[in-house]
Amino acid sequence: MARRNKLLVPEARQGLDQLKAQLSKSNNPNDAKFEVAREQGIPLNKGYNGDLTSKEAGKVGGNMGGKMVRELVKMAQQQMNDQQKK
Secondary structure (H helix, E strand, O other): OOOOOOOOOHHHHHHHHHHHHHHOOOOOHHHHHHHHHHHHOOOOOOOOOOOOOHHHHHHHHHHHHHHHHHHHHHHHHHHHHHHHHO
16 A cells, blocks of 8 residues: 655645656656666566565655755755845
């Protein structure tokens, strides 16, 4: 069963999906995990992936999540710097 984190602001889903696609250099946010898996050498397929180890699955999700968090922090810092200059 896939577990999806519930967003506090559901309207943010589209923006987060765009960020995910941008960071993974794919056009579709749904393809982002497959691009990351390919870069990591992990055989992720559409559909059933029960043969993946927890370590392999974690590399895909952790890599994407880490990139997204770093980018969001960078964006927030830039926004704070811009506000201080006003």
